[in-house]
Amino acid sequence: MPATIIDVAKLSGYSKATVSRAYASPDCVKPETREKIYAAAKALNYAPNAIARAMVTKQTENIAFIIHEKQYPVVLNPFYSPILEAVLQECNRHGYSAFISTDHDVRLPNGELYIKKHMDGVILAGQTDYQSILSFRKHNIPMVLLNNRMELDDLLCVTADNYNGAVQAMEHLYERGHRRIGLLAGAFSPEIYNARYNGYVSVLKKYDLPLDMRFVQDTEPTMEAAEQYISSILGMPDRPTAFFCTNDTIAIGAIKAALRAGLRVPQDLAIVGFDDSDNSRIIEPELTTVHIDKQQMGHLAAQKLFDMIDGNPIEEYWINTPTRLIIRSST
Amino acid sequence: MPATIIDVAKLSGYSKATVSRAYASPDCVKPETREKIYAAAKALNYAPNAIARAMVTKQTENIAFIIHEKQYPVVLNPFYSPILEAVLQECNRHGYSAFISTDHDVRLPNGELYIKKHMDGVILAGQTDYQSILSFRKHNIPMVLLNNRMELDDLLCVTADNYNGAVQAMEHLYERGHRRIGLLAGAFSPEIYNARYNGYVSVLKKYDLPLDMRFVQDTEPTMEAAEQYISSILGMPDRPTAFFCTNDTIAIGAIKAALRAGLRVPQDLAIVGFDDSDNSRIIEPELTTVHIDKQQMGHLAAQKLFDMIDGNPIEEYWINTPTRLIIRSST
DNA sequence: ATGAAAGCGCTAACAG
DNA sequence: CTGTTAGCGCTTTCAT
Numbered sequence: 098m099p100a101t102i103i104d105v106a107k108l109s110g111y112s113k114a115t116v117s118r119a120y121a122s123p124d125c126v127k128p129e130t131r132e133k134i135y136a137a138a139k140a141l142n143y144a145p146n147a148i149a150r151a152m153v154t155k156q157t158e159n160i161a162f163i164i165h166e167k168q169y170p171v172v173l174n175p176f177y178s179p180i181l182e183a184v185l186q187e188c189n190r191h192g193y194s195a196f197i198s199t200d201h202d203v204r205l206p207n208g209e210l211y212i213k214k215h216m217d218g219v220i221l222a223g224q225t226d227y228q229s230i231l232s233f234r235k236h237n238i239p240m241v242l243l244n245n246r247m248e249l250d251d252l253l254c255v256t257a258d259n260y261n262g263a264v265q266a267m268e269h270l271y272e273r274g275h276r277r278i279g280l281l282a283g284a285f286s287p288e289i290y291n292a293r294y295n296g297y298v299s300v301l302k303k304y305d306l307p308l309d310m311r312f313v314q315d316t317e318p319t320m321e322a323a324e325q326y327i328s329s330i331l332g333m334p335d336r337p338t339a340f341f342c343t344n345d346t347i348a349i350g351a352i353k354a355a356l357r358a359g360l361r362v363p364q365d366l367a368i369v370g371f372d373d374s375d376n377s378r379i380i381e382p383e384l385t386t387v388h389i390d391k392q393q394m395g396h397l398a399a400q401k402l403f404d405m406i407d408g409n410p411i412e413e414y415w416i417n418t419p420t421r422l423i424i425r426s427s428t
Numbered sequence: 429m430p431a432t433i434i435d436v437a438k439l440s441g442y443s444k445a446t447v448s449r450a451y452a453s454p455d456c457v458k459p460e461t462r463e464k465i466y467a468a469a470k471a472l473n474y475a476p477n478a479i480a481r482a483m484v485t486k487q488t489e490n491i492a493f494i495i496h497e498k499q500y501p502v503v504l505n506p507f508y509s510p511i512l513e514a515v516l517q518e519c520n521r522h523g524y525s526a527f528i529s530t531d532h533d534v535r536l537p538n539g540e541l542y543i544k545k546h547m548d549g550v551i552l553a554g555q556t557d558y559q560s561i562l563s564f565r566k567h568n569i570p571m572v573l574l575n576n577r578m579e580l581d582d583l584l585c586v587t588a589d590n591y592n593g594a595v596q597a598m599e600h601l602y603e604r605g606h607r608r609i610g611l612l613a614g615a616f617s618p619e620i621y622n623a624r625y626n627g628y629v630s631v632l633k634k635y636d637l638p639l640d641m642r643f644v645q646d647t648e649p650t651m652e653a654a655e656q657y658i659s660s661i662l663g664m665p666d667r668p669t670a671f672f673c674t675n676d677t678i679a680i681g682a683i684k685a686a687l688r689a690g691l692r693v694p695q696d697l698a699i700v701g702f703d704d705s706d707n708s709r710i711i712e713p714e715l716t717t718v719h720i721d722k723q724q725m726g727h728l729a730a731q732k733l734f735d736m737i738d739g740n741p742i743e744e745y746w747i748n749t750p751t752r753l754i755i756r757s758s759t
Numbered sequence: 760a761t762g763a764a765a766g767c768g769c770t771a772a773c774a775g
Numbered sequence: 776c777t778g779t780t781a782g783c784g785c786t787t788t789c790a791t
Contacts, residue, residue: 101784102785111762113762114761114786115762117787126760142566142567145544145785146544146784148479148545148783149767149783149786152480152768154785194492194545196490197516198525212475213477214478214490236473236475381688433768434768442778443778444768448769448770448771449770449776452769458777461776477767482769483768484782
């Protein structure tokens with residue numbers, strides 16, 4: 098059994114209060130005694146017990162990052178990986194640790210678990226269910242929504258500017274001379290789906306381009322689904338000369354379908370994606386895509402969460418991270 | 429402030445011991461009173477406090493998954509993602525939560541942090557430093573090494589069979605008729621590097637093929653580094669007709685270099701990778717690669733860790749997950 | 760600058 | 776099946 102604060106107190110000859118201070122507020126302790134205490138601690142292989150500490154301070158210095166995406170078999174996908182990475186960095190900076198949870202296969206709502214374990218805050222990414230949000234609220238746990246938005250009072254949401262991202266993609270395709278542009282839309286949350294869809298339609302309208310529903314296709318966001326659809330329309334004489342795909346995975350599937358049919362990308366079919374995930378630079382030709390600043394989103398989400406935890410005032414409850422088009426070789 | 433066990437006790441008219449039992453060992457409590465207690469709890473919005481519980485049981489029901497890879501800028505790479513996913517699943521199954529930590533930028537050793545926070549166990553992935561291992565040992569924290577191996581008593585290590593994986597790749601290249609085969613070797617940990625290198629050399633020896641050091645190249649495991657090297661040797665008249673690359677990222681870089689030089693893959697240059705990460709199916713032609721059962725590794729690591737936590741006996745301390753070759757279109 | 764004592768919310772004997 | 780009691784290891788007034 099590990100040494101406790103009492104053991105250190107005894108060995109060093111001080112009281113446990115002083116030992117406690119030597120760790121929690123070192124400046125309130127004479128340097129000399131501090132050193133003696135550390136020495137005793139070392140000799141005993143003592144490490145302060147964060148559980149006991151949390152018990153009285155009511156702060157665990159832990160947060161939970163809960164990803165809730167039904168769409169992907171793999172939750173740790175190229176979109177969330179960089180976000181997670183950024184969140185982890187921010188945690189390190191604040192001396193916090195992060196629980197990660199992927200909530201696609203929850204029988205008992207994971208929220209409950211993290212309420213019991215007394216998180217100081219939570220980041221809810223993706224299609225979080227309303228009940229969880231309410232739960233955390235009821236327990237006054239600071240919370241930020243990531244890649245999702247809900248119109249609730251004082252609910253901090255960090256999203257990408259999906260509408261303008263779609264507009265950027267479409268404007269680019271128009272400039273490249275495309276007049277028949279299809280849409281391959283992943284089955285994402287309504288919030289994201291609608292924003293990107295509306296961006297698509299608005300540019301069509303702006304330039305009086307046709308909205309041909311044969312080439313506006315909902316799809317699972319997998320390479321295979323996209324490949325299959327694109328293969329099926331490649332033979333049509335009036336098929337689009339370009340497709341706007343609402344994420345990179347879909348776009349890559351589209352490119353592969355074209356390549357395998359012997360078409361050249363972008364000459365015979367131009368493709369633009371969304372996300373600028375790492376994958377977009379793997380496919381050849383490399384993918385033109387709408388860049389989402391995933392790092393930034395992760396950093397912001399975490400920073401704002403720590404602001405809430407620290408009791409700092411929040412000005413903006415909806416943070417819409419700007420996107421920008423990255424032109425590579427698929428258009 | 430949240431309701432405590434005492435509030436529930438008062439409201440329900442039972443003692444706190446009974447309330448405790450109603451949650452910890454429901455069968456030791458009359459169904460009737462149990463229901464009353466749950467009702468009271470619900471009315472008070474009570475949730476058992478896991479911190480207080482951990483304080484006395486000495487079990488947090490938390491583990492830490494610490495990834496330590498200096499090689500990658502992004503630690504959550506396509507290799508570790510599926511492993512992490514599997515670990516998370518296993519945690520769910522056991523009612524545990526997992527801290528994730530990426531230890532590339534640690535000022536104060538993260539090990540300390542997790543010792544303070546009293547993990548029930550830790551999984552150390554990648555190039556873990558010896559000090560951390562010793563630390564966890566000293567505090568009797570169950571531990572498993574993942575994708576790494578160290579010759580320490582009673583240290584459970586889960587690895588892929590890197591040697592035989594390399595042999596499989598090389599045998600395949602030989603069967604395909606290649607006689608000049610280069611090696612593009614990522615700067616991984618010695619354990620992994622050596623195993624794959626030895627596999628390469630052993631097949632060369634077996635068939636009396638030349639070991640031409642001009643075409644045995646160490647490289648950072650990035651697409652760019654691989655691209656650059658391959659581009660530089662493509663003009664040589666006696667260059668290899670195939671390369672064995674010690675991970676997929678490198679292999680993809682190699683393919684891209686060949687494609688951009690106007691060569692056909694595999695006709696003009698054959699490439700085989702290692703890992704069978706998701707990326708291997710993004711590049712066209714899709715990559716022939718050595719499959720590592722990353723899910724399996726994650727599951728095993730977690731299962732064994734829980735075995736240790738539960739005090740179950742461990743028979744094998746070195747688990748070497750078999751690999752197999754996945755033949756796609758790059759060879 | 761340091762010590763004494765109370766208590767955080769829960770579990771685990773031990774009784775009954 | 777239920778209640779009583781004594782802590783778990785630490786922080787935090789309040790004194791000194």
